[in-house]
Amino acid sequence: MTGLILPRRELIVRAGGMAAALPLLAACDRVNEAPAVRKILSMGEEMNRASQRALTDRDALAPEFGRADLSPVFRANGTRLPEGADYAAHAANGFAGWRVRISGLVARPLSLSLADLRAMPQRRQITRHDCVEGWSAIAEWMGPQLRQVLAAAGVRDAARYIVFHCADRIGGAAYYESCDMVDALHPQTILAWALNGSVLPIANGAPLRLRIERQLGYKHAKYLTGIEAVASLDKVGAGKGGFWEDRIDYEWYAGI
Amino acid sequence: MRDMEEDQSPVAPAAAPPPRVYRHRLPTRLWHWINAGTLLVMLMSGLMIFNAHPRLYWGQYGANYDQPWLSIGSKANRGYLRIAAVEIDTTGVLGRWTDANGATKTWAFPGWATIPTSYSLADGRRWHLFFAWVLAISLTLYMLWTVIGGHLRKDLHVRRPEWSPGHIWQDIKDHARLRFPTGEAAARYNILQKLSYIGVIFVLLPLMIATGLTMSPGMNAAAPWLLDLFGGRQSARSIHFILAWALVAFFLVHIAMVLLAGPVNELRSMLTGWFRLPADKPRVGENA
Numbered sequence: 001m002t003g004l005i006l007p008r009r010e011l012i013v014r015a016g017g018m019a020a021a022l023p024l025l026a027a028c029d030r031v032n033e034a035p036a037v038r039k040i041l042s043m044g045e046e047m048n049r050a051s052q053r054a055l056t057d058r059d060a061l062a063p064e065f066g067r068a069d070l071s072p073v074f075r076a077n078g079t080r081l082p083e084g085a086d087y088a089a090h091a092a093n094g095f096a097g098w099r100v101r102i103s104g105l106v107a108r109p110l111s112l113s114l115a116d117l118r119a120m121p122q123r124r125q126i127t128r129h130d131c132v133e134g135w136s137a138i139a140e141w142m143g144p145q146l147r148q149v150l151a152a153a154g155v156r157d158a159a160r161y162i163v164f165h166c167a168d169r170i171g172g173a174a175y176y177e178s179c180d181m182v183d184a185l186h187p188q189t190i191l192a193w194a195l196n197g198s199v200l201p202i203a204n205g206a207p208l209r210l211r212i213e214r215q216l217g218y219k220h221a222k223y224l225t226g227i228e229a230v231a232s233l234d235k236v237g238a239g240k241g242g243f244w245e246d247r248i249d250y251e252w253y254a255g256i
Numbered sequence: 257m258r259d260m261e262e263d264q265s266p267v268a269p270a271a272a273p274p275p276r277v278y279r280h281r282l283p284t285r286l287w288h289w290i291n292a293g294t295l296l297v298m299l300m301s302g303l304m305i306f307n308a309h310p311r312l313y314w315g316q317y318g319a320n321y322d323q324p325w326l327s328i329g330s331k332a333n334r335g336y337l338r339i340a341a342v343e344i345d346t347t348g349v350l351g352r353w354t355d356a357n358g359a360t361k362t363w364a365f366p367g368w369a370t371i372p373t374s375y376s377l378a379d380g381r382r383w384h385l386f387f388a389w390v391l392a393i394s395l396t397l398y399m400l401w402t403v404i405g406g407h408l409r410k411d412l413h414v415r416r417p418e419w420s421p422g423h424i425w426q427d428i429k430d431h432a433r434l435r436f437p438t439g440e441a442a443a444r445y446n447i448l449q450k451l452s453y454i455g456v457i458f459v460l461l462p463l464m465i466a467t468g469l470t471m472s473p474g475m476n477a478a479a480p481w482l483l484d485l486f487g488g489r490q491s492a493r494s495i496h497f498i499l500a501w502a503l504v505a506f507f508l509v510h511i512a513m514v515l516l517a518g519p520v521n522e523l524r525s526m527l528t529g530w531f532r533l534p535a536d537k538p539r540v541g542e543n544a
Contacts, residue, residue: 022356073322128473135318137317137319
């Protein structure tokens with residue numbers, strides 16, 4: 001399979017295959033774009049969510065690893081440096097003035113500093129981060145459990161989802177994510193301020209990011225500014241529960 | 257494969273057409289075509305998902321800073337496929353190719369091989385994760401029918417004499433010489449057919465589903481033994497990829513055998529169930 005054969009194959013593909021296949025390819029893409037088809041395909045996500053919720057232990061822990069298993073380099077993805085003078089000023093100040101607002105369907109709205117969050121009981125976990133693209137990296141994370149923060153704010157029974165608001169903007173729009181109460185109250189869902197024993201680097205979401213260990217990487221919102229309890233996702237963003245969900249149709253339930 | 261049809265006319269035996277047998281029952285035909293379409297969608301949408309990160313690793317983790325055992329990419333205007341230390345120039349097909357509009361693209365697999373044709377990880381996943389359900393449900397039902405309905409016992413079960421090395425070797429030689437069985441023997445599966453069908457239905461496809469589930473972080477929490485079984489999420493991803501090409505290899509051999517054995521007769525039997533037994537005496541100048 002070296003130089004000799006490939007040009008011929010190239011010719012076949014270009015001259016014969018492509019010309020004949022063009023209408024077929026266009027037809028395939030029309031099928032992909034058809035609203036009815038997309039509706040059917042999206043049933044897969046609902047079946048994955050429903051079956052994982054129904055058939056598996058809702059409190060099952062994601063596998064935890066040892067220090068020997070750490071990835072030599074933990075890859076940063078998505079926003080690596082939020083734009084704007086505001087964030088730059090916080091970064092220059094070591095995020096001493098950073099606040100996270102806990103709002104929405106809670107009895108006591110809170111505005112927490114990093115010192116407040118670090119004063120709470122901490123959870124340390126070495127877990128695997130899985131990007132939707134297919135790669136994985138293992139790192140150690142530390143921070144308070146989200147469920148403790150929600151308990152401190154007195155989240156109401158009407159709350160069905162937790163929305164995570166972020167400081168980073170992509171193409172002018174703020175990043176955000178959301179999850180249901182099963183994952184929000186899961187023991188491994190933490191607000192991480194430390195990565196591999198050091199303060200969270202900016203590329204990885206400083207000063208605070210979500211760890212939601214049973215879902216894919218884009219659910220792990222970085223640069224957290226707000227945590228909001230809501231009854232419905234309809235009025236948040238474009239209504240699909242997340243930045244990428246709204247824009248390119250990533251699954252809201254990213255457990256698979 | 258049973259129910260020999262009583263269609264030989266008693267009046268004119270000389271002009272009797274070759275006897276027909278009811279070879280494939282409805283569940284087999286139904287599953288065959290559902291599965292064929294499903295696997296095509298799974299392969300093409302899977303290649304789209306691979307394009308999002310065209311590198312494969314062994315072990316629990318693997319990302320850009322780690323050493324892949326297989327990668328597809330583009331450098332210096334050439335496309336390449338690299339397996340361990342071996343690098344193959346694949347310009348035009350993998351890593352660097354020209355799309356239908358004449359634009360140069362550097363995704364791993366070309367647009368004509370992926371669903372959709374232009375890069376969309378989100379859409380590739382939608383197709384893959386929906387048809388994964390079609391695959392899993394239809395395979396489960398077919399496996400149950402195969403076992404309970406007698407297909408396994410009557411048609412796929414490898415009999416004791418067939419296991420003898422001499423018999424297997426003879427069958428390999430027959431296949432290599434394109435010498436296919438005639439008469440009633442043609443209605444039965446030979447040993448290589450039995451082994452490959454059992455291998456696909458009971459080994460390859462279940463392994464595809466299991467390695468696919470091992471890539472699910474939700475499933476890793478619920479069933480961490482899957483990670484132990486396959487040696488980690490990235491190993492499962494590698495095995496998933498390798499098995500996909502094993503299925504492609506099966507498909508290619510399967511199609512070659514259908515073409516050589518008589519495509520019209522084979523296709524008819526998989527559509528209607530009825531198979532015309534090839535005449536006992538091989539005709540001169542034909543592949544029979």
